[in-house]
Amino acid sequence: xxxxxxxxxxxxxxxxxxxxxxxxxxxxxxxxxxxxxxxxxxxxxxxxxxxxxxxxxxxxxxxxxxxxxxxxxxxxxxxxxxxxxxxxxxxxxxxxxxxxxxxxxxxxxxxxxxxxxxxxxxxxxxxxxxxxxxxxxxxxxxxxxxxxxxxxxxxxxxxxxxxxxxxxxxxxxxxxxxxxxxxxxxxxxxxxxxxxxxxxxxxxxxxxxxxxxxxxxxxxxxxxxxxxxxxxxxxxxxxxxxxxxxxxxxxxxxxxxxxxxxxxxxxxxxxxxxxxxxxxxxxxxxxxxxxxxxxxxxxxxxxxxxxxxxxxxxxxxxxxxxxxxxxxxxxxxxxxxxxxxxxxxxxxxxxxxxxxxxxxxxxxxxxxxxxxxxxxxxxxxxxxxxxxxxxxxxxxxxxxxxxxxxxxxxxxxxxxxxxxxxxxxxxxxxxxxxxxx
Ligand code: FPP
Ligand code: MG
Numbered sequence: 001x002x003x004x005x006x007x008x009x010x011x012x013x014x015x016x017x018x019x020x021x022x023x024x025x026x027x028x029x030x031x032x033x034x035x036x037x038x039x040x041x042x043x044x045x046x047x048x049x050x051x052x053x054x055x056x057x058x059x060x061x062x063x064x065x066x067x068x069x070x071x072x073x074x075x076x077x078x079x080x081x082x083x084x085x086x087x088x089x090x091x092x093x094x095x096x097x098x099x100x101x102x103x104x105x106x107x108x109x110x111x112x113x114x115x116x117x118x119x120x121x122x123x124x125x126x127x128x129x130x131x132x133x134x135x136x137x138x139x140x141x142x143x144x145x146x147x148x149x150x151x152x153x154x155x156x157x158x159x160x161x162x163x164x165x166x167x168x169x170x171x172x173x174x175x176x177x178x179x180x181x182x183x184x185x186x187x188x189x190x191x192x193x194x195x196x197x198x199x200x201x202x203x204x205x206x207x208x209x210x211x212x213x214x215x216x217x218x219x220x221x222x223x224x225x226x227x228x229x230x231x232x233x234x235x236x237x238x239x240x241x242x243x244x245x246x247x248x249x250x251x252x253x254x255x256x257x258x259x260x261x262x263x264x265x266x267x268x269x270x271x272x273x274x275x276x277x278x279x280x281x282x283x284x285x286x287x288x289x290x291x292x293x294x295x296x297x298x299x300x301x302x303x304x305x306x307x308x309x310x311x312x313x314x315x316x317x318x319x320x321x322x323x324x325x326x327x328x329x330x331x332x333x334x335x336x337x338x339x340x341x342x343x344x345x346x347x348x349x350x351x352x353x354x355x356x357x358x359x360x361x362x363x364x365x366x367x368x369x370x371x372x373x374x375x376x377x378x379x380x381x382x383x384x385x386x387x388x389x390x391x392x393x394x395x396x397x398x399x400x401x402x403x404x405x406x407x408x409x410x411x412x413x414x415x416x417x418x419x420x421x422x423x424x425x426x427x428x429x430x431x432x433x434x435x436x437x
Pocket of ligand 1: 201208257289
C-alpha cells in the first residue's frame with residue numbers, strides 16, 4: 001500500500017528525492033549515469049512501497065531520559081549495551097546517551113551496536129588526534145584552541161562510520177583474514193579533524209555561543225586566533241593525508257575540503273524559484289555534510305584495495321547517510337531543545353537559512369517566500385516562519401525524506417557480505433534517523 005492518506009505528501013517528497021538524485025548525478029560526471037538512474041528509480045520504488053505513516057514530533061524531545069527508559073523497557077531482551085552496563089566503557093556510555101531514539105517503543109531489537117562493536121577502535125581516536133596536533137606545535141595557546149573540541153563529547157559519527165565501513169569492506173574482501181588497516185584508522189581521524197576544523201570556522205562565521213554543551217571556541221578566544229586554530233587543524237590533517245601516500249585517496253579527501261567551502265559559500269546565497277531553491281539546498285547539504293562522510297568511507301574502501309564498483313557502494317552509503325544526517329539536523333533545529341542538542345536551536349532562521357522544513361512549508365504557506373528572499377531579516381519574520389513551519393507538514397516531510405535516504409543507505413549496506421560490521425551499518429542508518437541530538 002503506497003502512502004495511505006498521504007499521497008500528496010509522498011509525491012512531493014519523492015519529487016525532492018529525485019531532484020536530489022539527479023542533481024547529484026549532474027554534479028558528478030565521473031559516475032556512470034546508469035548507476036545513478038537505477039538508484040533514483042529504486043528510491044522512488046522504495047518510497048512508493050514504504051506505506052508512510054504520519055508521525056507527530058514528540059514534545060518530549062527535551063526529556064531524553066524518560067524516552068530512553070520507555071524505549072529500553074520496550075526492548076528488554078535486546079543486546080543493546082545500555083541493557084548491559086557491565087560491558088560499557090565510559091566512552092560507549094557517552095555515545096549511547098547521544099544517539100537515543102526519539103520514538104518510545106520504536107527501537108528495533110538491535111543485534112549489533114556499532115559503538116560497542118567499535119569501542120576499542122574509537123576509544124583512542126580523540127587521544128591520537130590530540131597527539132597529532134601536539135606533535136606539530138609547541139605553542140601552548142594554539143594547541144589549547146585547536147584541541148578544544150577534541151574532548152570526547154562529540155557524537156563521533158564520522159570516525160564511527162569510517163571505521164565501520166572499513167571493517168565491513170575488509171571482511172567482505174578478505175573474510176577472517178581482515179583487520180583494520182592503520183591507514184584506514186588514519187582516515188577516520190582525518191575525517192573528524194576536517195569536520196572539527198570546519199566547525200571552528202563555522203562558529204566564527206555564525207557567531208555561535210554554545211557547542212557540545214560548553215561555550216563555543218569563538219567565545220573563549222578571539223576570532224583571529226580561532227580562525228588560525230581551524231587552519232592549523234586542517235593543515236595537520238593535510239599532512240596526515242600526504243603520509244597515506246595514495247594519490248587517489250588524496251584527491252578524494254581534497255575534494256571534501258573544496259566541497260565544504262563551496263557548501264558554506266552556497267549557504268550565503270538564495271534562489272528565486274521553489275524548485276531552484278530546493279536543488280540549491282540539497283547541493284549545499286551534500287557539500288556541507290554528506291561529501292565528508294561519503295568520501296571518507298570511499299577512501300577507506302579504496303585503501304582496502306576494493307574495485308570501483310565496491311567503492312561506489314560505500315560512497316553512496318555515506319552520501320545517503322550524510323544527507324539524512326543533515327536533514328535530521330535541520331529538523332531538530334525546529335523541534336529539539338538547546339539543552340538536548342548542546343548547541344542553540346531555532347537557530348537556522350535567525351541565521352537567515354531556509355532549510356528543508358521551511359522549503360516544504362512554503363507549499364502550504366507561500367507567504368514564506370518573501371521572508372526566505374529577505375533571509376528572515378524583518379521584525380517578526382523568524383517567529384512567523386517558525387509558527388508556519390509547525391503548522392505545516394514540513395517537519396514530517398523532512399523526516400520522510402531523511403527516512404528515504406536511510407532506507408537507501410540500509411539497502412546499500414545489504415550489498416556487502418554479512419558480518420557484525422555490515423549489520424552495524426544498517427543500525428547506523430537507523431541511529432541517524434532517530435537520533436535526538
Ligand atoms: C556547520 O553548519 C558547518 C559545517 C558543516 C561546515 C562549515 C564549513 C566551512 C566553515 C568552510 C571551511 C571548511 C574548512 C574545512 C576549514 P551549521 O552552522 O549548519 O551547524 P551548527 O548548528 O552545528 O553550527
Ligand atoms: Mg553554525
